[in-house]
Amino acid sequence: MGLSRHYEGYLPIEDHGMIGDGRGCALVGRDATVSFMCVPRFDSPPLFCALLDRHRGGCFVLAPERLRQCHQHYVQDTGVLVTDLQADTGTVRVTDAFVLEPGAHLEEDIPAGTGQLVRHARVVHGTIDLRVLIEPRGGAEVRADAGGWQLACPRQQLTLRLRSSRSLPGLGSTLRLREGEDAWWALQWGAGDDNRPHRSVVNAITETIKAWQRWSAYVVDDVPQPELVRRSAITLKLLDHVENGAIIAAPTSSLPERVGGSRNWDYRYAWIRDAAYAVFALRRIGLPMEAGGFLSWALAAAQEDAQPRVMYSVDGRSPPTEVIDDELEGYRRSAPVRWGNAASEQPQHDVYGEILDCAFQWAATGGSLDGRLWDRLTAVAEAARTAWKTPDHGIWEVRTQGRPFTYSAALCQVALDRAARLARRLHLPGNPGTWADEARLLTGRILHDAWDERSKAFTEHLGSGGGLDASLLALPLRRVVPADHPRMVATTRAITSRLSAGGGLLYRYLPEDSPDGLDQPEGAFVLCSFWLVDNLVGQGRVDEASELFDTLCSHASPLGLFAEQIDPDNHLHLGNFPQGLSHVGLIASAVELARAQRGVRPELATHTWFR
Structure with missing residues (x-):
């Protein structure tokens, strides 16, 4: 595939892949640039966000000189991403992963530990001059230590450790690799310290692939696509x-x-x-x-x-x-x-209906509703009895004055209906008869009041x-x-x-x-x-x-x-x-x-x- 289009210096949104470990994540472009990354949590201040500003956002670049073509794919049934970059002088393959802790099973709770983005580059053929640039948003105070660097990032209030298999003079330099040669970078955050050798980093990718494929085997395949x-x-x-x-x-x-x-x-x-x-x-x-x-x-x-x-x-x-x-x-x-x-x-x-529907599904799959939770749920159902009559901002979260949205009224009906069913099926205290009657009445109001005879359709509000x-x-x-x-x-x-x-x-x-x-x-x-x-x-x-x-x-x-x-x-x-x-x-x-x-x-x- 040819070199991806750029618009005003930005890759198309869809020309990115996502990697992560269930706590933080990153987007990697088809040019192998990490252009958005939030760690240690999804909602942490971004370490890299060149996707939102290519000049000031910060990024982690692995780029061969004179790039001609690029292609991305996931390792089958995994969250491990592979980017092939073809330059005038050769081709380099970059494998990116948030590697999991040894022995981690995605089908179980993953224990907390050191988060780690591993980037592994191997030259498939020819010779590659690979530009390496690591530039957190807002800059970093960099201090060399044994086997790598410490990166103190004040904007993110985060300290990271960067290790590499190759000695580089700094966080922005060019590395020459020949066919069969490789290099890796491991960016770490969180508790713990990892001094594992090169072979262990490669093994970590392999173990992460196995963990993902083991988990993916649970997904049914007797469906279209x-x-x-x-x-x-x-x-x-x-x-x-x-x-x-x-x-x-x-x-x-x-x-x-x-x-x-x-x-x-x-x-x-x-x-x-x-x-x-x-x-x-x-x-x-x-x-x-x-x-x-x-x-x-x-x-x-x-x-x-x-x-x-x-x-x-x-x-x-x-x-x-x-x-x-x-x-x-x-x-x-x-x-x-x-x-x-x-x-x-x-x-x-x-939201009233969403909560009661969640509770209904929870109970239907064997979950229990203790007294305190049921008290909270009955309060939600009672609130839904009148909430539908008042304007709100709706599922699309409009930033205008509120309106009596049909979808909101419908989900208040869901709240009343699910509360009545839960009370009856689980013999819980409350007003199931009243809730069921009002749910039926509200359905009738929706069928009548939301219907527009001219357009022959339900419309957005009652x-x-x-x-x-x-x-x-x-x-x-x-x-x-x-x-x-x-x-x-x-x-x-x-x-x-x-x-x-x-x-x-x-x-x-x-x-x-x-x-x-x-x-x-x-x-x-x-x-x-x-x-x-x-x-x-x-x-x-x-x-x-x-x-x-x-x-x-x-x-x-x-x-x-x-x-x-x-x-x-x-x-x-x-x-x-x-x-x-x-x-x-x-x-x-x-x-x-x-x-x-x-x-x-x-x-x-x-x-x-x-x-």
Whole structure:
């Protein structure tokens, strides 16, 4: 493959791979530059973020002189990334990994220890002059020690140790390697000290590969596009905080939803609604531990917070206050760059349903609800009884005055429905009869008040007016309205027609019809298109769903990754990358299609619990 395109000096977002160890992670470009890296935690200040400013962001470069072609691939079924770089004089292969501790098993909790990024370069043929540059954002105080350097990084309040198999005069120099020769660099942080020799570093990569492949063997393969499903599962595992099961939305901040626009947000946190969607998907592809871990984290976070939030940091606390970083120009000059997320303070009434749905799935898989947790859950259900009547900022976290969003009302119905079912099935105290009655009444209100006779569709909020909203494709997924209900079929038809971005892609809404406070266009939202696949399956249109699913999969990056959005004009990826919910959508749609193709009745169509 030829040398990747650059735009204003930046690689396309999709020309990156992700590596990590379940605590921190990095993005590595197809030119072998580490251009974004946060350690020791996903939400730590970035050590490198050239992806947000190629001049001031900092990076870790391994670059042959006169580069001509480059290609990336993952070692099969792993989170270990390989980049082949062809120059005029030869070819060098770079293998990158956050290596795991000896004996680590991804299917179990990974013990805390020294975090380590290992970069191994081997010349495949010819002779390579390899430029090596390690430049943390904000600079580092460098001190040589035995076998390497100590890097004190004041901006990150982090001290790292760099070891190398080759003696270099500093952190920016050129190394000549001939065919068959290799070099490695190990960047370490955290507790402990590692003086293992070269062979041990190579072995660490090999052991990490084995650990990933051992874990990946648990992922089912009797689904459409099994390789992409497995890659999606690995991506979610890379986003999974091993200490408590929280799965972050994405490993990056401020990658724009439209180049040159200001739709730039920090997604390095965990959303409660993501748990409800992700758990459903993870359980069905053979990953109950990851599903249970995220459920446990979500319920623990909600239990400790007097007023449930839509998102938390990985340790279950409120994300930091949103701030604008004026020092960075942004990806392709798309300012501002933001750290923290102000949406954590917004009222978003769907959170009530997300929490109760998590509890319902938790109980359905054998989890227990103790008295203290159930007291918290009943309080959430009681809050949902009235919350749907008041405006909020909705699933899309609009930055305008609140509105009575249909999706929010629907998830309040979910809260009441799940609370009633839990109380009855587990013989728990509460008001199951009242909750069930109000859930049914709220379903009726949605069917009536959200319906717009002129557009022949449900619209974004209750009452007159309001634009089309692709989030309503999720109503069957949440068991609010079945996919084959006539009004849901009509809504699916309207969304497909009027929110189409071409190529099977959908806009989540049109800002001119549904003001969100930014007055800017954006890309097509990947998750919504997978929701459309699920609706088509639920309506018995399996062939159409299968064709759409394959079309969507063709939009994946060369490594099988998805951002949050895709530019319908040029199919470049937009938004934070890789986006967990895009991969959750792919997995869930693959499972629904597999069931339908085996002749199993769609889960999203009419069921007895709707009657």
